[in-house]
Amino acid sequence: MNIGEVSERSGLPAKTIRYYEDIALVRPLRSANGYRSFRESDIHKLAFLGRARALGFSIEDCRILLDLYEDKSRESAQVKAVAEGHLTEIDNKIAQLKSMRETLSQLIETCHGDHRPDCPILKDLSGNT
């Protein structure tokens, strides 16, 4: 199967699929004309990658998860550890964003936002309390 159809079926842009081959996440065969030739298992892998990326896993995490997926003697604890590490990162990011949000929304509230130049947002950024 050619890359266009694989792109449709996996939901990933062709560029991304080529990139994933570049970094050896998938290894499609080649036809006589030089075109990539994807097997069902490649499409399956790509869809796996799409879902893992949608959950925010890094490419390196994806690589590990794919390896675990293909290792039938894996221990589920290994998978869980990767997922938990990622969950922690997500929690950290959420906490950071919430803290930014908090500060920012307070500043926005106190800014009258009209034609006058006086602005508590700039005041705060400039270090004035």
Place this chain on the structure above:
Amino acid sequence: MNIGEVSERSGLPAKTIRYYEDIALVRPLRSANGYRSFRESDIHKLAFLGRARALGFSIEDCRILLDLYEDKSRESAQVKAVAEGHLTEIDNKIAQLKSMRETLSQLIETCHGDHRPDCPILKDLSGNT
């Protein structure tokens, strides 16, 4: 004032300060020996940038905010608009992360995480329901 002291006083790494000069966010003078020579106003700007970046504003937003800061005839509505745009982005990111978090934590809960290979996380990623 040399970059080292400015780094300490502004809280920004020297590398970052040089980068900010590269992209013309600050324009320190130069001493006869070629060293950057920072005025108080440069330090002030850098501290401003540090705070704006800590609130998650992009470099381009920071550039706009700095310009507004220096434009004494600005309208506070302009500042507020930038801040509100950024707040919306933050909210979007938080929503996305929360949705990831939701899915991921549910998967983690159902994974027993022991020596057995059976794993609902991988099952889900592989498209099995």
Place this chain on the structure above:
DNA sequence: CTTGAGCTTCTAGTCACTGGAACCTCCACA
């Protein structure tokens, strides 16, 4: 006069793609 800290510039790497150029291949239709 040496040593070491601190400064300079420059290049390249990060992450995960994405855009674009130049070129090749295939298939349908005239």
Place this chain on the structure above:
DNA sequence: TGTGGAGGTTCCAGTGACTAGAAGCTCAAG
């Protein structure tokens, strides 16, 4: 048989906001 266009190929460069590291210059203290 020619042609046009869709779809494939590779390679290079850019994104954002730094960061690491190398090679070399300057300065102050001992």
